[in-house]
Amino acid sequence: MASNNLLFSFLSLLLFSLHLGQGSSSPVHAHFYPLKLFVFGDSYVDTGNINVNTSSARNFPYGITFPGFPSGRFSDGRVLTDFLANYVGLKRSPIPFTAWKKTGSKLRAKCGINFAFGGTGVFDTLYPFPNMTTQINFFQNLIANSIFTSYDIHSSIALVSPSGNDYSFYLATNGSPEGVKPFVISVVNQISVNLKRIYKLGVKKIVVVGLGPVGCYPSPTAPSFKKCNETMNSLAVFHNTLLKQAVEKLNSETKLGGSPNFFILNMYDTVLSIIKNKGNPKVGATFQTPLKPCCFGVSSNFSCGSVDEHGNKMYTLCKRPDLALFWDTVHPTQKGWFATFNSLISTLKRI
Template identity: 45%
Template sequence: MAARFFLSIFLMLLLGRGTEGLRHRRHHLPKRLFVFGDSYADTGNIWKGLASCWKSPYGSTFPGKPAGRFSDGRVITDFVATYLGVPSPVPYRLRRLAGDRRRYGINFAYGGTGVFDTIYPLPNMTTQIDFLEEEIKAGTYRPRQLRSSMALISLAGDDYVSYLNFHNGTVAGLRSFVRSVVDQIEVDLQRLIRLGVGRIGVLGLGPAGCVPIMTQNTSYSSCMEAFNQDAAYHNALLHKAINVINAHPSRPSRIAVFDMFDTLQALVHRHNKLRQGIEGTLRPCCIGTAAGSSCGDTDGNGKPLYKVCDDPGKAVFWDGNHPTQATWTTIFQSFRPTLQHLFS
């Protein structure tokens, strides 16, 4: 019990949520958090047996065992929830068991999903918003509660993976597809506004060409700059679309982009003053040791087909796609001023 208390105090201080800050800002902050998106935001929706996040060594830093998060510990959802002073929202698939916790919001994010359909039967962004609308129609949330809520959105990375790998997409045609993805995000944002959500934060893409699955062919020695440029293009279009929405004179909601591109790129190139012990390498902490294996895989006898670095806190990436808890900490710190401005 004492250890849990001191951990809570530490996280409050880490995220700038000391007692004085709470007293001055509590009345401005949303009372609940709704989360939409993919594995960067999922905290337990993806089914056991379908993804590695339910296997060891995932969750080794927090909560000490696999818990459905695609990292060694906390993901961006957890950091935003702590900043707001609410529990990390209950995963949608567990909502019936959540009881009173639903008053703090729901996490609709599923690892592997996208703005459009990616992997069947994962719910895309439109379907995830359908889930929220069903909760509203059922009376779980009233209009006043929605106005004092925040939506966190983390999407699009899996759309581009799906486009290139499963839908016969070409690198040359990727820019056109980026425009269609951002256009649909704008449609989804407008829908959340109509539902009455008061504040919305959209996580931009990181440097896609630097994730380990993209750099493994170079022995984790260099990023694929072409894909970084496409990610930057996505972010530019996203900023433009959101600026247009925010400029509308009758906008009932406020939206912000949470940039992570520059921070993550600086980490892998070891240029960030906020590294706090992160060594900055493209090599993931947890990596497969057999052909075709990845973090969390085992053989028929349960023997691990992966190895884990000595200290995840020094690694940028946890596995082939996802940041470590340490990296999420740094990313959150980088856009915390934007989050503060969203509620000013």
């Protein structure tokens, strides 16, 4: 997702390691130890592909917790990709595709490549950035050009994040209420096509992110930040029900007596639980006002990171991002991702 939607150079390895305290989960508990991580999707997993001139994630105060400056992550710090990369034992997050293209170095791709672009969807949403089909095309081209070996691909994990931009775009372009359910069906069908295609390219462990409780995100709960929009949540439940059915079907077609190849991260129940409990006490995360973002615009015309024509800040910023679940109106803080990821580890242990 991108920060304005209704619904939704890195530091050194040493600095990455020094921040693993509150910013990361415990490493390497999964049963499967991948050589590389390949990432597809939107701003929940983008670590720097988005363009400097088109994204608030390239503006201060994004990145103030990690890496200390705006890096293209839609948060004050690490995002889902960073936590998963550390969890499965990679030395660092996979390099963003746009950064890799500048060098074309196999060495720089040793942990994988992140093809995700903030604001994009399964279908076209944010021009000119690539939708998920195009992102997979990039991956296929690299395989065809022998950037990765068959062993690399078979020994990898894919992270796929379709977090709701298609629905934001549908609503923003006057999609009809009666057309919502058919559209959800088309989105999930395309997700299934994408997952199967990644599998056929050789990746045998694929993690897909389910839709979170989008009606509880700060954007639809403003200005009180107290009450969730249950109509929007019902859309997420419908999406997740279809996604579960699609993944079960894919696993039945590809399992062939072995372990599953496709796994869903249950963002909906996980984030809803964190909101209701005002945190995740098991990992020391507390959010007293979980629906209120740390950084948000002074009016509906501005967003986190916005400045006026004179360079004046047009947003408010909390003093302690680590006490906020949400960073902006859509995206979690680093501590929010930390709390969320640690609740999702039970799924990853099955890989």
